[in-house]
Amino acid sequence: MRTLHYNLARTRHVNGRAFALRAALLALAALLLGALAVANLAGRSGRYRLDREQDSAGKRQLASIASESGRLRRDIAAWKKSLGAELALANSLIVRKSFSFVAQLDLLEKASSPGIRVRQLTLENAASGRIAMAISARSLKELFALYRKLAANELVIKSETQTQGEYHVNLSFKVPHEKL
């Protein structure tokens, strides 16, 4: 098959100056793209090498941390086994020693008004222990004022007896150790 070539130029001569300008633009674009690619690759490869070095140093450090952590855990487990019971006993003694009965009495003195008479009081050295009281009140007003003050402390009124002009109550309440 025969191929036909058409030349649509007005003249048969190439305009040398226009060609040179376009060729220069083309070459410049090629150079710019090439430079962009080189700059991009060079910058990234520098960072990549640095990252890899940091990674391998980090991996070595992590391996040493893992082996050292194992040693520390074994030591701690051995100490827990040999000293754990003594430590628990010492801690429980410290908690009980720090329990203050005087602070509980102070709290009761503040809660009770002059019209309240405490007939019997039982205090227990325990973080969850309850204070049990048998009291007499001269008036309902004073009695309920005491109830209101103790209401926030899980107040339990076991019995209340009204006699001539007096109210006899058996009650108990809880004072968290940290409140004292």
Added chain:
Amino acid sequence: MKNYKTAVMALLALLALSAAACLFSFAYGALQDRAQQGRLERRAAARLQQEEFRRLGAEHADWKKLPADLRQFRDRHIISMDDFAAFRRELNLCLDDNGFPAPDISYKYGRSRGRLQKVTFQFTLNGSYRSLKKFIYDMERKPRMQFFETIELKGGNDAVSGRFAMEAYLED
């Protein structure tokens, strides 16, 4: 004419090559960014591991100090068997200081727990509320490991009766 064509072909080939290189560098960058993301995640995990290691080191240091701390605790706060007589004299002195005559005190020796032996003792005091409270305060202030277990106060007409149960811990 042929020279121009060759020059155009060469320039177009150069441009295509540059564009391909540029595209490759961007694709390579995207892959690097993805790899970098993975590295950042690994580094964050490593930082957590280092933090955990620091905490473990602090815990290890605490446990290392513990035998000495326990020894110090025993020396300062646990009553030795030899000191128990002195402790009982101290109790009588404290009672006397607060105006209470020496009461009957019953002592019970419990089983040994490790190196420690628990002793419980009970007594009853009669006096003013103020004196009883002062006695409780004085006993609570003592640094040795003795403390009240229960206290029962009963108000009478002119005095308060206090029933005390105490514990002390002795070292063999």
